[in-house]
Amino acid sequence: MNKINIVDRFFPVKFDFYEMLSNQAELNALGVNSLYNWLQNSSELTSDQVIKYADQADEVRMKMEKDLIQAFYTPFSRADIYSISVGMDKVLEYAKSTLLSMEDFEVAPNEIIICMVAKLNDSTEVFARCLKSLKNHPTKLEKEFVLMRSAHTCVEKLYRDGMIEVFKSGDFIYALKQREVYHHIKDASTYLEDAVDVLHRIVVRLT
Numbered sequence: 001m002n003k004i005n006i007v008d009r010f011f012p013v014k015f016d017f018y019e020m021l022s023n024q025a026e027l028n029a030l031g032v033n034s035l036y037n038w039l040q041n042s043s044e045l046t047s048d049q050v051i052k053y054a055d056q057a058d059e060v061r062m063k064m065e066k067d068l069i070q071a072f073y074t075p076f077s078r079a080d081i082y083s084i085s086v087g088m089d090k091v092l093e094y095a096k097s098t099l100l101s102m103e104d105f106e107v108a109p110n111e112i113i114i115c116m117v118a119k120l121n122d123s124t125e126v127f128a129r130c131l132k133s134l135k136n137h138p139t140k141l142e143k144e145f146v147l148m149r150s151a152h153t154c155v156e157k158l159y160r161d162g163m164i165e166v167f168k169s170g171d172f173i174y175a176l177k178q179r180e181v182y183h184h185i186k187d188a189s190t191y192l193e194d195a196v197d198v199l200h201r202i203v204v205r206l207t
Contacts (some may be wrong), residue, residue, distance in 0.1 A: 015067040017074055017081055018135040020060060024088050025128040027057040029121075031092045032188075035099055036121040039109040047099050054092045061085050075135075076202050084202075087195030091124065094188035098181055105177040112162035116155050116185040123151040123192055130199060138206045145203075148196045155189040 031053030038050065064085055068078050098117070101107065130144050159182050166178045 015071050015074075017064070017067070017071075018131075020064045020067070021081065021084060022128070022131040022134075024057050024060045024064070024085060025124075025131040027053050027060065028088045028092050029124040029128040031057065032095050032117070032121050032124045035095045036114075036117050038099060039114050039117055047096075047103065050092075050096050050099050054096050057089065057092050061089050076205065080198050080202055083198045084195050087191045087198065088127075090191035091120075091188045091195070094184045094191065095120070098184040098188070101177075101181050101184060105180065107177050107181050112158055112165075113181060113185065116158045116162075116182070116189075119151040119154045119158070120185060120189050120192070123148045123189070123196075126151075127192065127196065127199070134199075134203070134206075138203045141203055145196060145200050149193065152189050152193045152196075155186060159183075159186045 031050050034049035034053060038047065065082070068074070068081060071078075074081060095117075102109070102113075107113075126144050126148050130141050133141060162182050163179060166175045166182075169175060
């Protein structure tokens with residue numbers, strides 16, 4: 001009988017951190033997907049959906065942080081659980097900031113913005129899928145990490161290409177507004193990449 005099973009006998013599992021992380025990842029994916037849909041239909045949709053999912057994800061994260069303090073043991077490192085949760089929270093916060101900045105600064109969706117968010121959207125969906133499978137199928141996730149890292153590389157390239165074109169315009173105010181939006185999307189992708197690294201470390205240790 002392994003160590004975890006022995007602990008289970010005397011200290012029954014009280015918190016399901018696999019499920020909590022999966023729930024937060026699902027809300028993250030829904031929030032980023034709402035941003036993506038808004039970019040393509042901004043005349044018909046509002047920012048409410050993104051904000052709603054961000055608020056719901058916050059509730060999951062805050063409960064998980066309280067449970068981490070109370071838990072006798074966790075299925076893997078407490079620090080890793082915390083880091084993944086915070087990373088996901090940052091992704092959705094920057095997705096929300098992207099939308100709000102575009103509304104406040106009157107920045108219209110363009111090809112660069114839509115493509116960057118499309119890649120972020122793909123990655124958050126894959127990340128949610130990974131966390132859903134983490135408990136029972138960690139050995140099957142390796143190809144998913146390749147997909148997520150490739151998407152992040154694409155976001156960074158799109159950011160550079162977008163900024164090159166922005167600076168060619170010669171319009172300082174326009175460039176400042178565009179950079180603000182581009183940077184929020186890039187930051188969201190960077191935080192997701194950090195969470196991917198932590199998740200990959202967990203998978204390596206579980207397999």
